[in-house]
Amino acid sequence: MAVELPFEKPLVELRLKIEELKRFTEERGIDMSEEVATLEAKSKALSESIYRDLQPWQKVQIARHPERPTTLDYIRDLCVDFVELHGDRNFRDDPAIVGGIGRFDGYPITVIGTQKGRDTKENLYRNFGMAHPEGYRKALRLMKQAEKFRRPVLCFIDTAGAYPGTGGEERGQGEAIARNLIEMAELTVPIVCIVTGEGGSGGALGLAIGDHLMMLEHAWYSVISPESAASILWKDASQAQRAADSMKITAQDLLRFGIVDEILPEPLGGAQRAPAEMIETVRMAVKRAFAQLRTLDTETLLAARYQKYRVIGAWTEDAGTIYEVPQAATTTASLDAEPTAASDTQELDDLAYVARKTTED
């Protein structure tokens, strides 16, 4: 049974009505096909309008949909001869991160990703896709192995974050992620990363340093989950929706900021509606990315990777020492207002300014 999200309710009602009409047609032998056709057209239009203008918080709900394809679903369809490899050689095998070797588009590659479960039982086993240090260390082991055998690396990211527990702290959750960042910065084989659902904080970043970063259309990626941000900033987790709006967490925002390189369109309603179609889109995108990256020599590859991260940020070096509070920004009411085209252009201008600043240096 499909899991429906709150904002999909009008669609569900419409679908039930259509089904009722169809049943009526069958049972009573009265031809209602015209009415059915009208309603179906209406349903199509409605779903298009709903999914075209999704709010950030609605996207978060789609990104967390339990029926979305998981990392292993992608791997099974994308790779032939896939062999899963286990363990970090230090402590244990973390089921929240999976990895291995497979053949993609004719070439052997190393695939790594966070793994969520489909049901409660599997989620408990997978720790809801929230990894421990040994998970990140397993990932690094497989990356170094890929480097040795000159295999490119493909990473799938779908995690609310690294697991905040006592064991993780004792075994150096911070150190494990930090190590991955600095090692991935200089890994001498191409790395392609895809945020397929949730990109939660350092736990996501620990697998997401690469040469080509993609996000699925409804995925989110930020420094913290909207719920946690709301509870820290406003001491109120129920303000998650507000936090989701303020933090600019959608794939579209991140493309605009120049942080992701490509957005992969999802089937109407989300990846969970047509997994096969989604996986095919991913296949074509990964193929393109690897084909392009394969042409680069190591030095060019690493220089481009350096530059990719080097330019991210927004700062100023204008004269003056104290931040002047702009008139508009002193009121918080701007949050409720519709974003205007003007403010968007301003933001883009600012970013262009930042990019200029960096190239000038």
Next chain:
Amino acid sequence: MLKDLFPQKKRKYATITPHPSARERVPEGIVDKCKGCGEIILALELEKHAKTCPRCGYHFSLGAMERVGYTLDEGSFVELFGQVRSTDPLSFPEYPGKLQKAQQLTGLTEGVVTGYGTIEGQPVAIGVMDGRFIMGSMGSAVGEKLTRIAEYATEQRMPLVYFTVSGGARMQEAIFSLMQMAKVSVALARHNREGLLYVAVLTHPTTGGVTASFAMQGDLNIAEPGAMIGFAGPGVIEKTIRQKLPEGFQTAEFVMEHGMLDGVVHRKEMRNYLGRILSLHREGGEPDGRRTAL
């Protein structure tokens, strides 16, 4: 005796209400109360002990410039990139006001001071975070300054020391903040590739994205005694596991015991310790061999 079993309540002390003017007679900043043991310490005495408690060893928080003063040779510090400041890229609610307040409180433009100087005569590039600046959080400007000083150290073939103190990423800059972890990491990777020394000194508290990036990427990672060090904050962990954390969890000593730190170094020993480490890594070595206190 039987009498001892029923002790009478005897007042053994008298309560003296201080004269209302007593508070005013001790000017602000003359004494400080130790957060570790409650001892009242004269400011001059505190100064003499590098702002640590002479009785229990508690380390008071330091501002970035104070830290520079206790660490580098006197008069050797040259600040770089001091004009790099945050903007408000996401037009985040209440952020400009917070920035302004932090700047007024600290007299700094951002949450980190970067530059170079010498420690016991040896050149070093440093980045020193300031915990008073929006809880030492890392936004774009902090990331940019740390990246630039790492690049400067790489170009100049200099060792690099960061002093970290941070509540983690700066939420008001969301994804930009997260990406600073990556940005500083790629710069440190280059510094590392050149065979240059990087030492991370973790001070109270160092958490979140800073722990999960440059604070744990040193050739040596060391910490001040008692510093709280972790990835997730204790509150978040307690909420997740629904249990109280044991005493001493996530202290520098705990983190060292679990293998994540090379040493826990008292602030009064820090300059000497860093001096010794720098000397042991001097390119080409030192012909005369340096005598150390160890």
